[in-house]
Amino acid sequence: MSSPLNDAALDQLFRSARTFNAWQDKEVTDQQLKELYDLVKMGPTSANSSPVRLVFIKSQDAKARLKPFLSENNAEKTMAAPVTAIIATDFAFYDHLPKLFPHADARSWFVGNEALVEATAFRNSTLQGGYLIMAARSLGLDCGPMSGYDQAGLDAEFFPGTQVKSNFLVNIGYGDPNKNLFGRLPRFDFDEVAQVL
Known part of the structure; x- marks a missing residue:
């Protein structure tokens, strides 16, 4: 854990990685996708709250259900992607804290405090969506x-x-660098x- 990643790994994760449209x-x-989730779940969240919920859209039937809700400029590339992940947030995440954070009564921190629930759920599911992007690149x-x-x-x-509730979408696959890459x-x-202070 104390050794920096080499340049090839840093390029794959950050410097050469791109947002693909084809x-x-x-x-x-x-x-x-299971290997991907096994990496995502290890990323830190507040009180191990883990509020992200994932739906991986792969089948033609699932794509047909998704398509009507896509903006016009996102529809074609999303239908062509091997997988589209719906990154979603469970706003009742605190009901699972007795399992995920068993050494304290963490559920009681959230019950009845809607502002804290909203902020914690949205922040941490967004973090987990970011972990998913980095985990996918690492694979x-x-x-x-x-x-x-x-x-x-x-x-x-x-x-x-x-x-x-959904947070954002992520198309996943093997990008085509010769098409629509800005x-x-x-x-x-x-x-x-x-x-630095």
């Missing part, structure tokens, strides 16, 4: 995260009668956004 016709297996997969969709419609279709956009330099 995909090779190459399967992502269910086993790969040799490419990603295309996006938020252009009808959230209310999608949630009614995939999470009816629950306290689960040039690398600028990033801020350290001194523009960070300070």
Whole structure:
């Protein structure tokens, strides 16, 4: 844990990794998705709350259910992706804290405190979605995260009668670098956004 990753690993995870809009016709297996989740679940969350809920859209039937809720500019690339992950948030996550955080009565911290529930659930499911992107890259997969969709419609279709709501979507597969790949956009330099006090 004390040795930095080598340049090849850092390139794969960060420096050379891209957001893909076109995909090779190459399967992502269910086993790969299980391996992906086994990495995602190890990322830290507040009180081990683990509020992310994932739906991996692979089949043509599932894609047909998803498509009506996608914005026009996201539909084609999403239908072509081997997998689309719905990154969702369980706003009743605290009911699982007796299992996930057993050494304290953590559930009582949240019951009746809607502001804390909302902030904790959204923050930590977003973190877990970020872990998913990095985990996918570490397994040799490419990603295309996006938020252009009808959230209310999608949630009614995939999470009816629950306290689960979608956060964002991530297309997963093997990106095609020869199609629809934008040039690398600028990033801020350290001194523009960070300070050491």
